[in-house]
Amino acid sequence: MVLSQIDAGKALSSAAAKGKMSEVQRILEECRVHPDTLNEFGRTALQVMMMGNSKIASLLLEHGADPNVQDRQGIAPVHDAARAGFLDTLQVLVEYGASVNIPDQNGTLPIHIAIREGHRDLVEFLAPRSNLKHANTSGHTAVDVARASCVPDMIDLVFAHLHS
Structure with a gap:
């Protein structure tokens, strides 16, 4: 089956977004679609995948997906995983080379998002790997975001x- 680039990207992204593991695998292996093929909205399967499905993330990354792909706002999959609170997906992304210090267009790092969203387990994972002194475009560091959060401790x- 020969797919156009857009159709291939659309099919792969759709399967990833719906969490259809076997379909993602079939498209990658049988149709030989590169995991970074863009869909009709200019996004890759890793950017639109069901964030809670670390197995799909692993499959896409094993086949060469770029773990640091960013959209027009600079949002990378690590930002999405931090926002949604999926530690397992975040760990897979980092294992395959995703940077936790990649800022979006507002200078926001994944740790800033995890703090704001109150995802303590993600903050614990990200903190030793993150540049905690990095300030976003508003001048806020991770400490500032933590101070502003209403999350206890x-x-x-x-x-x-x-300080470690």
Whole structure:
């Protein structure tokens, strides 16, 4: 089956977004579609995949997907995983070379998002790997975001890693 680039990207992205593992695998292996093929919206399967499905993330990354792909707003899959609170997916992305210090267009790092969303387990994973002194375009560091959050003990969690 020969697919146009757009159709191939659309099919792969659709299967990934719906969490259809066997379909993603079939498209990658039988149709030999590169995992970074863009869909009709200019996004890759890794960018639109069901974030809670770390197996699909692994499959796409094993086949050569770029773990640091960013959209027009600079949002990478690590930002999406941090926002949604999926530690297993975040761990897979990092294992395959995703940078946790990749800022979006607002200078926001994944740790800023995880703090804001109150995902303590993600903050614990990200803190030792993140540049905690990085400020977003508003001038806020991870400590500032933690101070502004209403999550109990979040500031202590960030401080523990800031001075370690």
